[in-house]
Amino acid sequence: MIEHYLIEASTFAGQIDNVINIVGVLVGFWGLLTAAIFFWLLFRFRARDGVASQYITGEEKEQKRFISIPHYLIMVCDIFIIVAAIQAWVVVKQHLPEQPHATVRVIGQQWAWTFVHPGPDGQLDTADDVTMNDELHVEVNQPYIFELSSRDVLHNFSVPVFRLKQDAIPGRVITGWFEANQTGTFDIQCAEICGIGHGLMPARIVIESAEEHAAWIAQQSPTQLAAAPTGAPNAN
Ligand SMILES: [Cu+2]
Numbered sequence: 018m019i020e021h022y023l024i025e026a027s028t029f030a031g032q033i034d035n036v037i038n039i040v041g042v043l044v045g046f047w048g049l050l051t052a053a054i055f056f057w058l059l060f061r062f063r064a065r066d067g068v069a070s071q072y073i074t075g076e077e078k079e080q081k082r083f084i085s086i087p088h089y090l091i092m093v094c095d096i097f098i099i100v101a102a103i104q105a106w107v108v109v110k111q112h113l114p115e116q117p118h119a120t121v122r123v124i125g126q127q128w129a130w131t132f133v134h135p136g137p138d139g140q141l142d143t144a145d146d147v148t149m150n151d152e153l154h155v156e157v158n159q160p161y162i163f164e165l166s167s168r169d170v171l172h173n174f175s176v177p178v179f180r181l182k183q184d185a186i187p188g189r190v191i192t193g194w195f196e197a198n199q200t201g202t203f204d205i206q207c208a209e210i211c212g213i214g215h216g217l218m219p220a221r222i223v224i225e226s227a228e229e230h231a232a233w234i235a236q237q238s239p240t241q242l243a244a245a246p247t248g249a250p251n252a253n
Contacts, residue, residue: 026203026224027179028196029109034180036101043094047087109181113194114160121153123165125172125185125207128214136238137231145240151220153205156230157197165191173209176222182208197224 018041019025019034064070073080120141122133132153136145147154155161165174167185175182176195183193207218225233235241
């Protein structure tokens with residue numbers, strides 16, 4: 018249902034959408050039913066000449082069951098929502114991928130994102146790291162752990178097609194994960210009001226095949242760029 022409007026590009030997006038669908042269907046059912054009964058009652062017991070209105074306190078057993086029975090039924094629906102929500106929470110927030118995985122660093126600031134990708138050696142904090150502003154490149158079907166931090170205020174790293182949202186909190190490094198399951202270029206946005214330029218804090222994620230990603234990393238790596246002027250053949 019939701020993927021019709023926004024594709025599901027991570028392994029856990031379907032599970033998040035499932036929770037939203039369950040909430041939508043259950044709350045929608047009771048909401049529509051309540052509204053229908055409400056308007057039917059308004060119509061059925063509308064003011065009529067010669068008919069005195071009744072004052073009902075709702076304290077009698079016969080009357081109370083109109084509250085208590087739907088109440089219990091709604092609590093049964095809550096169980097389904099809670100079970101689905103906890104299952105999704107455990108997968109997305111309580112679990113990190115096993116080895117092997119890649120790690121990227123995501124840094125929010127007023128008002129831009131910085132993404133640090135490991136270079137050809139696959140390790141962060143080495144000379145070949147690739148740092149980009151507002152552009153994150155990842156490999157499809159590869160689990161990633163992200164290390165999220167902020168240079169100033171609260172931000173939120175949100176990748177709608179992944180159904181991923183995580184606050185960035187100054188002074189903390191927050192770890193999370195994702196695994197893209199299809200290629201393409203999609204939006205990243207800050208989802209936490211972080212000042213006057215909040216709306217100017219978009220970025221993009223480029224999901225590439227393993228070969229494309231390796232080629233991009235090799236091309237962007239600063240060690241490669243530093244070597245280029247002497248190493249590359251003269252274009253003339
Ligand atoms: Cu922000």
